[in-house]
Amino acid sequence: MHDEHPGRVDATPSGSRILRRYDVEVTDQKSDAHPAPLTVKTTRIDDITPLLTLVDPRRPLAFVRRNDGIAGVGTALRLEFSGPRRMQEAAQAWREIAAAAEIDDEVGLGGSGLVAFGSFAFDDFSGDVSVLLVPRIVLGHRDGVHWITRIGSASDVASENADPATLGAEFSVALRAPESFGPTEYAAAVTAATESIGRGEVSKVVLARYLEGALPAGADVRVLAADLATAYPDTYTFAIDGLIGSSPETLVCSEGGEVTARVLAGSAARGTDARSDAQAATDLATSPKDLDEHAFALQSLLQSLAPHATDIVTAETPFTLRLPNVWHLASDVRGRLTGGASSLDLIGALHPTAAVAGTPTPAALEAIRRLEPFDRGRYAGPVGWVGADGDGEWAIALRCAQVTYSASGDPVSIRAFAGAGIVAESDPAREVAETTMKLKPVVDALSRAVPEEPGRPLPARPAWASPAAGL
Numbered sequence: 001m002h003d004e005h006p007g008r009v010d011a012t013p014s015g016s017r018i019l020r021r022y023d024v025e026v027t028d029q030k031s032d033a034h035p036a037p038l039t040v041k042t043t044r045i046d047d048i049t050p051l052l053t054l055v056d057p058r059r060p061l062a063f064v065r066r067n068d069g070i071a072g073v074g075t076a077l078r079l080e081f082s083g084p085r086r087m088q089e090a091a092q093a094w095r096e097i098a099a100a101a102e103i104d105d106e107v108g109l110g111g112s113g114l115v116a117f118g119s120f121a122f123d124d125f126s127g128d129v130s131v132l133l134v135p136r137i138v139l140g141h142r143d144g145v146h147w148i149t150r151i152g153s154a155s156d157v158a159s160e161n162a163d164p165a166t167l168g169a170e171f172s173v174a175l176r177a178p179e180s181f182g183p184t185e186y187a188a189a190v191t192a193a194t195e196s197i198g199r200g201e202v203s204k205v206v207l208a209r210y211l212e213g214a215l216p217a218g219a220d221v222r223v224l225a226a227d228l229a230t231a232y233p234d235t236y237t238f239a240i241d242g243l244i245g246s247s248p249e250t251l252v253c254s255e256g257g258e259v260t261a262r263v264l265a266g267s268a269a270r271g272t273d274a275r276s277d278a279q280a281a282t283d284l285a286t287s288p289k290d291l292d293e294h295a296f297a298l299q300s301l302l303q304s305l306a307p308h309a310t311d312i313v314t315a316e317t318p319f320t321l322r323l324p325n326v327w328h329l330a331s332d333v334r335g336r337l338t339g340g341a342s343s344l345d346l347i348g349a350l351h352p353t354a355a356v357a358g359t360p361t362p363a364a365l366e367a368i369r370r371l372e373p374f375d376r377g378r379y380a381g382p383v384g385w386v387g388a389d390g391d392g393e394w395a396i397a398l399r400c401a402q403v404t405y406s407a408s409g410d411p412v413s414i415r416a417f418a419g420a421g422i423v424a425e426s427d428p429a430r431e432v433a434e435t436t437m438k439l440k441p442v443v444d445a446l447s448r449a450v451p452e453e454p455g456r457p458l459p460a461r462p463a464w465a466s467p468a469a470g471l
């Protein structure tokens with residue numbers, strides 16, 4: 001049964017709100033009711049249709065890497081948060097929702113059972129809301145296991161289908177920098193940041209810029225996510241509340257008491273042949289400027305993680321991570337959780353790391369607010385999912401774009417972001433080039449030629465897609 005009266009059910013002093021809704025559009029109708037406890041049933045299935053063919057073409061919901069991941073259909077619950085305590089409030093709300101839920105999960109893997117997808121704004125004072133979204137249906141794969149989860153109140157848990165729909169035609173979008181903040185203005189902001197570093201006000205600042213463009217009418221934005229997943233299979237491809245991207249950086253993953261992170265900072269262009277590519281990696285691994293930039297990011301992560309974990313290990317020197325568009329300096333971090341923090345508590349403790357803000361954090365945030373003449377929204381914020389036990393996978397929303405919607409819910413425009421870590425030795429022209437490199441995944445995916453025939457072939461409708469199959 002669909003709830004005809006989705007409405008506001010809780011409001012916190014900071015302005016966060018919990019909305020229960022079953023349709024894409026949120027209404028602000030007030031209600032004193034609290035959300036009914038969720039009933040959740042996860043069943044193993046034999047196989048699964050490509051996840052992205054199952055999700056909403058206008059507002060896809062997915063978090064995938066290589067063949068593993070989860071995708072969501074419909075909305076059982078939408079929770080919105082804002083302000084400096086948005087992640088702490090989300091952690092608390094999620095604890096209550098998960099504790100009240102009735103969960104029957106025969107799979108028991110990360111991502112099965114009750115999950116919420118989430119995307120959080122970068123800045124405490126962003127105009128964009130942060131969200132946790134609980135879908136009506138979750139489809140998942142992990143380690144060769146496939147499952148479907150149905151979520152709802154007791155009466156409606158099995159009432160929604162996940163029907164595959166052919167991906168729409170490729171589309172091409174001309175992305176442009178805003179007139180007021182193009183490459184020249186970005187370079188000037190980099191200079192201002194290095195001057196501020198020279199005056200000792202801050203040690204590192206991550207400065208971003210953006211490109212934007214209009215989407216063609218009826219654009220199926222799953223196509224962007226599908227192109228990114230194909231081109232960047234080793235990254236986390238995400239599509240959550242219109243934020244679509246492919247991030248190589250793990251903010252934090254927690255599973256069964258173990259916590260992991262992958263810190264990235266320090267970048268170089270890929271070479272044009274094998275020899276120049278190997279040279280680019282060696283130069284990056286020995287560049288004092290990039291090693292400094294990396295050390296700030298790693299230190300900030302280690303310091304913020306320390307109160308929540310023990311036996312924290314990381315290598316003494318970063319390794320070079322090869323992506324199709326760029327080399328990065330990378331450090332993997334591992335530890336054991338103490339004190340029972342959920343993955344939402346952890347993102348609240350770790351965000352923003354110096355990979356996306358700078359060092360020291362307050363001065364870097366102040367410089368970003370002063371030098372970037374736009375709201376980052378959810379770019380560079382945590383993006384991922386959390387399960388009922390608090391475990392989850394959270395990337396940093398990089399190499400991504402935010403879709404904006406018309407009042408009727410149609411995708412109308414898109415804004416792609418990229419930033420670069422600025423330290424004392426940064427050269428403005430090189431930082432402009434670095435952001436261009438980092439914009440490449442989204443720019444390329446939005447410049448695809450329109451194929452001869454629209455749409456892509458789909459496998460036959462799977463048996464589990466219907467509640468008649470008894471799932």
Ligand SMILES: C=C(O[C@H]1C=CC=C(C(=O)O)[C@@H]1O)C(=O)O
Binds near residue numbers: 266
């Ligand atoms: C801020 C971004 O990248 C961060 C992650 C990896 C390398 C970075 C760098 O070398 O500056 C940045 O810290 C971005 O992609 O928008």
